[in-house]
Amino acid sequence: MxxxxxxxxxxxxxxxxxxxxxxxxxxxxxxxxxxxxxxxxxxxxxxxxxxxxxxxxxxDIMEKLSTCLEFQTSDLEYGDPHGSRVLRGLVADLMNRHFNPVIPLHFRNITVVPGAGAAVWQLVQSLADPGDSVMVLAPYYGNFDLDVCVSTGVKLIPIYPHHSMDGGIDMDLLNSTKIIGTKCKVLLITNPRNPHGCCYSVKDMKHLLTFASKHSLHVIFDEVYGLSTFNPIPGTESSLFEPFTSVLSIANIEQWIAPQLVHVVYGMSKDFCLNGLRLGFIVDQYNADLRSAVTLSSMFGYMSTLNDRLVCNLLKDTTWxxxxxxxxxxxxxxxxxxxxxxxxxxxxxxxxxxxxxxxxxxxxxxxxxxxxxxxxxxxxxxxxxxxxxxxxxxxxxxxxxxxxxxxxxxxxxxxxxxxxxxxxxxx
Missing domain, CATH: 3.90.1150.10 (Aspartate Aminotransferase, domain 1)
Incomplete structure (x- = not known):
């Protein structure tokens, strides 16, 4: 032996x-x-x-959730690994009301995954190969080190196109960024920004889209704090800082980049205080092949039937x-x-x-x-x-x-x- x-x-x-x-x-x-x-x-x-x-x-969320949880015999069967049609439709409705997409979202545009980190990971798996790289605007959310690199063979490359932590995009710094051959496949952006706690202007977002288009990069916008903003100040029309604008709401986006290269990550952890439920969404309106790919890979992060119904019951009460x-x-x-x-x-x-x-x-x-x-x-x-x-x-x-x-x-x-x-x- x-x-x-x-x-x-x-x-x-x-x-x-x-x-x-x-x-x-x-x-x-x-x-x-x-x-x-x-x-x-x-x-x-x-x-x-x-x-x-x-x-x-x-x-408040605990009181509401106590009225939303129910068990049914169907919970003992397999549900939809990428989220039920009802849940995906309710998420689309939520984002249509609050993210103001130019083209209203449909349930087919939503893939449900176990958290926003899993959404980034699945997108990287589908958009980049081992040996490729993802560029990320830095400073950045530190768990991207995990979400991008673990089990993918993909490298994460930080870029710093700002003069200060709260500054906007400097085009000279951005354009001087070196793309390593054809190995860079994705540009990863958080908006609202983490850890900064501020948002990119529409002008800056268009600069970033143009840069990505120039280098044939997919763009992933992580918008998980999109509803946790207080601009304008609640109850007023006054804005102290740059307000949040979803990339979904940019009109005529094809002027800056091919729309099938733009993808959004969202989730319930931050805006709805539900870190432990592990509920994230990949939002894609134009790339049917990518939607098919992440639907297939969602088999390995199967959506729980209980979580599915719980969040359906929560989102159905639109007034609340x-x-x-x-x-x-x-x-x-x-x-x-x-x-x-x-x-x-x-x-x-x-x-x-x-x-x-x-x-x-x-x-x-x-x-x-x-x-x-x-x-x-x-x-x-x-x-x-x-x-x-x-x-x-x-x-x-x-x-x-x-x-x-x-x-x-x-x-x-x-x-x-x-x-x-x-x-x-x-x-």
Missing amino acids: QDQGSISSRLSQRALDSLAAPVPLRAKLIRALPELYHPTLNPTGAINMGLAHNDLMQK IDWFVNTNRQRLYKAYELTTKYLEQLGIEYIPSGVGPFIVVKIDRLFKNHGQEISFEIEEAIWETALLNGVYIAQGYVFHCLEPGYFRLTYSLEWDHNNLHMLWGTS
Whole structure:
């Protein structure tokens, strides 16, 4: 018999490559999870200001969901792996009401997958081959390292066509971006932006579409925070910042790019506080072959019949859904006002935002005021110290910021002044 100690793990090269892929955001979350607050398992745990979650509407969504869950004999049978026709039609209706597509969406334009991350992964699987690459506008949501690269053989290449975190697209920087031969197949964009908490203008979006068309790239727009914006300010017509515009609503898009190259990712996790239900959508109006491909691959992320009916019952009440969207925007705006006033009181620099549930702060000035320079090593030490003292925050490093000193803070929490004192050490 062969010595068991001499037998390797015998994993595929694909699996080994996936294990070796660096995903800083995931590594930090794994480090923090045992420390985080849980009402029963860890009641004295750290406040979770590092994950993007919205607690402001939890009671409302819980009350509504309790009326939406039902069991039927048909739940014991296979449902539609890519979502029932009813669910896909209701998602199309939701987006027709709130994303203002030029051409109304139809149920055939929607594929249901287990989360927005899975939507990105399935699109990459269908649009790029091993050895190809995906370009992403950076800084970017750190789990794209996972969504794009794991088990795909595809590389993720960050590009930085902005002069500042909250700045728009600089065309000179964008056009100077080097495309590596024909190996780059996709441009990945988050709008509203993460971690920035702001939106691209229509002008910038057209620049990005033109750039993609020039290089024959597919474009994936991740719009998962599309309904968590507070521009215009709820109850007014005033806009403090650039409002959100879905790429679906750009008229005559064929002037900038072939429409079959444009794809949208959406989901229920962020705008509807349903992270745990794992419900995401691939939205495509013009590429029938791609829709067929992701419908086939959805067999490996089969849609639960219970989740399907639960969300159908939720979305059918359009009056309640529209109330929820508007109320969520109002509460996010109030939480944003509280947060920014408190940061200003403490002299903490932040990037003005128009999107919940988080805000980016920059603390390098605090060091410069004392004749010091911040570094990624100091940023890491601050992150670790905050966690050990009861607060989990997201450092800029996990979003691939080029400069140290940025932190993303989730503010969509139940406000408690004791929590604030724990975070900033004030009294």
